[in-house]
Every structure is written in structure tokens, then in C-alpha cells.
Amino acid sequence: MNHEHVTVQENKTSHRQLFQYDPVLGYKYLPSLKMRVAHEGGGYLIKTNQEGFRCNIEVTTQKQKRKRILVFGDSYTAGDGVSNGKRYSDVLEQNLQDVEVLNFGLSGSGTDQQFLIFQQYSMKIEHDAIVIGLQVENIQRNTVKNRMWSDRDGQPLLVPKPWFEMSAQGDLKLMGVPVPAPYKADSKNVSKEGHFAILRNLVNMLGSDFKNIVQKLTRYQPLPDYNSAHNSSWQLMKSILTQWIADAKVPVIIAVIPVYQYVQSSARYSNIRKRFDEFSKSSGATVFHVIDELWKYPIDIRKTFRFQNDSHLTPLAHKVIGEALSKELAPIMEEN
């Protein structure tokens, strides 16, 4: 799968603009936004703080009375499809005593952009723990320089992003900053995938049930990047995480968030588990496989952890993940 051509939609379903250009991250949510997005799940409320994150709490340098957890991730963390107050970060906060949880999730982002967000804020604000909500597809987003969006009129738009390159010594070098502004895609840079793209669009058009059947029949394995410890995408992901954990002065939990093929057991999770467990062993980082919690439920329930057409997590999945994470984090917060 080439993520340069995965389409992200700027919300045509709303009268409001959700994102704005950002020279470091490529884009960010608009600050102090209140917006409801029509959605197959019944619609959801997006509220952002003054810093432009989908967070109910304003970012202050110093903690107030409560301890503070910072949560990073992509749309699964920011909560596409789910209202503020019902995401796993919100459930986490509701389940922990005297703890505030700041959600720094950014839809469509890679781990690289999430790390840059951490760098912008980690020095500035007091915190006690960090959760990296690592959606497994982020590994591919780290390797691309731009992503295809559709603008409010449904026209293709290329949105550049920053990226990291690794030196021979394994050091990370930030590239592409300042990030160029988004630009209208033309026929030259829209489709380079030929018949494969046509086939994929056709399958997507026929609906999620048909897509699931096709994937099952073809034994589709979505993320080959995790198959080998030597894979360059995995090496890059590992470097970013290593640097992140080294920079963090507090406990870090990497919550590995699976996509639905793993949740519904149509694809094998074993290589992903292997890579992150190896990483945990070598770095000492705490890795929490979210899938172990989701697999506790029968397949009929697991199917409701995603929306029918939109593969993002439902409120139920957020609840399960938030409750499980709170059990992981409770002892850490008590220790600190």
C-alpha cells in the first residue's frame, strides 16, 4: 500500500474548516474550534484547545493539582468518529484519580509528526507520563513526504509533511521543514498506481463487507513492513521511538493500536507483536498491545469496534482501550 495516495478528507460534511497549515507539522487543527462532523456513527463533536489540539484542557506550563499524562497519536487517538469526552484518552482520565490527560493526537499524522509535537511541548509543560498511541499503519506514513487529501470541494490536494532520514550511524535528521503549503494535485502527481489503484477504489466502492471478503479470500496482510527486523520502515520507526524515549524524562507507554484486519483476525498480528516486543526488550520501553484487550471479546463484538464504512474505532472500542490503559497506567501514576 502506498500511503502517498491514501485519501484524507478535509470535512466537506461541515460548514467549518478543520485544519490549517503549519510550517513544522504540515498542518494542525484550528485552535479553539467547536465543530460537529456528520458521520455514520451519528456524528461527532470536535473541540480543540487554544494550541490547536483535540483536547478539552488548555495547555498550561505548570500542572494544577492533578498529575498529567500526555497522549500522542493519529486519528485513532484524536478520535475521528467519536466526540470529545468519549475517546480512550477521556476514558483514561475518567478512570484515574487526580489525573488530567492531554490529548495531542493529530489525524492523518505519522509517528514522525507526533514526535515533533512532543518536541514542541515536552520541554514547555510539566507532565508525569506519556502514552504513544501507535496505530500500526503509522509505520508507512513515516516514509512519505506528502499525503493525498481531498479539499472541501472533493478535489485532490497534496499536503506535504516533514520526515526523518536516518544517517549511517542511526541518527535522525529532520527533513522538509519548513513544510511547503498544500497544493492542488494535478494529473501528473495524483495517480501513479495504475490498475492497482483502480482495483482498490472499486473494492472500496462496493462497501466494507465486500472488502472484508476480498481481503479474507486473498489472505491480505496489510503491513509487510513489520515482517523483518531489518525492514527500512521498521528501522526508521524504531529510531524515532528510541529518540522519543531518550528525550522523555518520564515513563513512556507505547500503546500499539491495531487496525481492524488484526482485530477481526483476518490478518496475522504476530510479526507486529514480535517487532515491538523486541524493541521493548532492547529499549526497556513499556509496550502495551491493545489487541490483547480487544481479543478478549467474541468476534461479533469485535466487529463493532469499528464503524461499518469508516474503519476508525467506535466509542465502544475507545471505552475498552481506555479502561485497559487506565489499569496499565494506574500503578505508574501512583509511583510517580
Next chain:
Amino acid sequence: MGRYVLGVSAFYHDSAAAILKNGKIIAAAQEERFTRKKHDARFPTNAINYCLEEAEIDGSDLSAIAFYDDPALTADRIIRSSIAFAPSSQTHFIKAVKSFFGVKPYFRNYIEKMLKCDVPIFHARHHYSHAASAFYPSPFEEAAILCVDGVGEWATTSLGLGKGDKVNILKDIRYPHSLGLLYSSFTYYCGFRVNSGEYKLMGLAPYGKPVYADKIKSNLIDIKADGSFRLNLDYFDYQNGLTLTSNRFHQLFGGSPRLPESRITRKEMDLAASIQVVTEEIMIKLARYLRKLTDLRNLCMAGGVALNCVANGKILQEGIFDEIWIQPAAGDAGCAIGAAYLADIEMLGSKRVAPLNTGDMQSGSFIGPEFSEYEIEAFLKRVGAPYHKLDPADDGASEIAKLLNEKKIVGMFSGRMEFGPRALGGRSILGDPRSAETQSRMNLKIKFRESFRPFAPIVLKSRAKDFFEIDSDSPYMLLVVPVREDHRLYPEPILDSEDMLQIVNSVRSDVPAITHVDYSARIQTVTEDVNPRMYSILKAFDELTGCPLLVNSSFNVRSEPIVCTPEDAFRCFLRTEIDVLVLGDHILYRSDFPKTEIDESWKKEFELD
């Protein structure tokens, strides 16, 4: 979590949604503003979405959802009236069945599909929705209520009263006898679009003489002393077919209906004047009877006919009631508010909340979407538009006043959008009323509409009496009052009585742009507490010029719904010859834009009204 009730009106025209939180209106909007389709009648997905956005809730957090009419009663009317007029009603029946049974009974399905929740649904009766929309948000503890429209279920005219938490309808006039449909019949016959061209007919009336009034009263309608009436259905066709008027109607007035967009002649002017006079007579008689019936001092009004601000002004001048409050969204859109109130009070057993300090619960009707400065700036950056920041000290009031004094036309986009058909300063086009050119320039170069259509003044409430014969407040631009004698000028009589341009261009006062041909003006009064921004601009303009009023027209081109978003406003600015665009605290000058041909693509985008 508070108590939230959503009200919805849909499937006929002007679909809308409104939401109450703990008995107070917190948001309302018409679907057309989001879809950009004038009078959009579809299920108001976007308006509902906006209401939930403002309330910061999901559908499952609602206590109740109210629909603005009772589909069973409407079905009853369609079936019974079709039987009564059979077999000639076959066409009407087929059309009504398709449009009605195709959507209205499935309201619950629409809600469940959109919101994915199971919330109790309440069906209010149509005229009760109108009555509730007029009474509950009003400043009165008790009031007589008059609702007049085309038709809702069976009722076309309702006389009722509101006391405390209760609204009751005491008497009604039923379909097919309808003042709204009578007025719309003349709208159609004069070549204007029904359900939107009624304003044009009202605006045209002062150019004519009511020479057909007696003909109307002796042939079309029998008016009783109490204001009740019966139509002679031989002259109408709405009960049978697809048009409002029958051949007999056409014969009575000497020929076929005027073709849309063709030249307006003396006949149309006189017909407009005649039906206006008849309408006023009925409304005044109804008001007198209602006063007698209820013995209450205050009057609340709603229904499409309550948007006839000339008739409203006459009721006020007659002094039948001490005070009048008219629902600003008097048409079906406003029923969303009324239905929500009824569900809250009758279904959930809540108590009516006392009016706000602003005099009523409608908050100046500024209950639509607002866009933050972040959103405006992000939009301007996204499109690369050249802009400047206004002086934060006075929100740019002095700069805007200066530009208006230089005869610049200003597109004003500020704060929350208005609910109802009138722009009240949130989404307005402003101009200098002292300039004789303002009216024709705004009509022809900016609104692209007929040159005869008058513009309304927006005036400081404290100075309104200096220019107009008015003793009361008119915050919602729903009253037409005379311009004071000492401001009037009397031009030479026009020789060609059909040359409307010459009539329009005659200067009739020292504020000619807002003085209609009969020396009237559709006035909007402004106070600081309800609209501080517009108050500051008017104040600054008054200090600069000694004139405390401005021309206020809705921010749109002809046939386009009033702008909702910064993007809509910017697009409208580019398509017209508006000189200056104010977007919140940002200002855009036409002179900063390269000179290009005016974009006329709106003509394809919006179906002409």
C-alpha cells in the same frame, strides 16, 4: 448535562432546526444556509448538525425531538379535500401523495439514520408550532396570538392566547380558505415565485393603486366583520391541480399571468396594491376581533403572512394592542422553535423560562453559526486573500463609518448568523442612506435584482423617532412605518407612470435610499445590548455625519440564501461590486484585488426567484 430539546421543520419549504437548553433557545438555523439552495425543503441534516454543535452534545443526549406538524392530520386534509374536489383534484392528489407520503411519515427514520439514537419524538400541530414560536420567546407573560399562513394540516388562520406555560388556539379558519394562499395566488399571477416572491409583491404595492380591491372583495373573498373569510374556490385551482389560480381568475383580471422576468406593468403594480389593501383589512379585522376575544393587551404573531411588515405596521398604527411581538422567523422555519417549546413544556413537563434582559428570548435572532477569528484568518490565508486587521479599540467602527460616508458599500459578516429571512447586521450589506445612488447601485450592481425593490434602514433605537413615525421597538425589521414629514421631499410627478426606474430614482427624503415610493420604511432598531457591533458602527456614522441610520440589505445576491460562512461571504464579495468586506475583525478592500470581470457564475448556481 442539561435538558436539550431539538425542534425540526421540514419537507414543505424552509426546513430548519432549533435547539433549547433548559428551556432557552441556544441555536436555530435554516437548512438553505448550509446547502446554498434557497428555501431548501429537505430533511435539515446540516441545521440539526449545527444545533448539536452549538449545544456540544450528541443525538443521544437529547431529551426529546419535536416535529413541526402532525403528518396524520395533514394526510387527513389531503385525502378529504381530494375527495371533496374529485375528480378534478386527481392531479393535486397524486402530487400531494408523492411529496407527502414519500417523506413526512418517515421522520423517525431520518432521525435514526442521521443521529443513530432512539430519542422520544413529539409531533406538534402546525399552527400550535407557529403559536408557540410566537408566544414562548416573546417578552409577554400573557398575550393574544394570531397565526396566518398558507396552510398547515387544516388550519390556515388561528386565533389563540398564551398565558404562562400554556398556549391555546381558540378559533381557526380552515383549508381551503386561506389568506396566505390568496396572497400567493397574486404572487403567482404577477409573475413572481410563490413562497419567496411575496416580498416582491409587497414591495411593488406602493407603486400601484388599489383599483382591483373591490373586485377582489366582491368576487374572490367574502370578508366578515370579525375578519373571518371564505374564498370563492371557482377562482382558484390549488385544490384541484398544480397552479394556484384558475382560468376564471385570469379572466377576472384580464388575461394570463405575467411571465417571470418580463416587464412589470401598471397592472401588476395595481394588483399588488389591491391585494395588499385587502390583506391589511383582514389582518386588522382579525386583530380587532382577537383583542375582543381575549381581552389581552399584547399580541404575538407568526405564520408566513406575519412577514407582511406593511400589514404589521398598520396593525401597530391602529393601536389595537399596546405591544406587538412577531416571531422573526415567522414562516415555517420558525416552527422548529415552536415545536421544540411545545415538546419541552407539554411532553417533558418543563416550565416556561422568563425572558432575558434583552426583552425577549430570541437574542436578537442572532442564534445561528458564528466563526472565530482563527477560522476567518485560516480561511483568508488558505485562499490567499489580501486582508487587514481592524482597530481592536472600536472593532473598526470608525473605519467602517468613514468608508460608508465615502459612499462605499460594505459587506458585513460579524458574530452569529440571524435566524429568519431578515439580515439584521450579522450577515448584511450596508450603505449610506443619504445617497440617491445607493438603492439602484445596490439593486443592480450588487444584489442583481429588480430596481423597484426597496431597502430597509437600520437605525439607532434612541434616534429612530427623529426620522420615523414610530413609538415602539422594531428589532427584527418586521414593521413598516412612515418617514417623518420633516425629512420628506416631494419630487415632480412622473409623467410615464410605468417607468419604474424613474419613479425609483426620484428623491423622496434626505435619506432616499431607504425611503419607499409611499414614504414608508421597513425599519430595524438597534440597541447596544443586543448588537453592540452594529450599535458602534451606527454611533460612529452618526457622529461623523449626523445620520444615525444605514441601509441594511441581506448579504447575498438574488436568489442566493444569505451567506453563512466566511467562504460564502468572500464568494459573494468577489461576484459583486461590494467595495469592502468586513469578516469579523478583518477587512478586505476591493482596491487590493486585481480588476477582473465580475463573476456571473451565480446565475447558473442559483435558480432565479
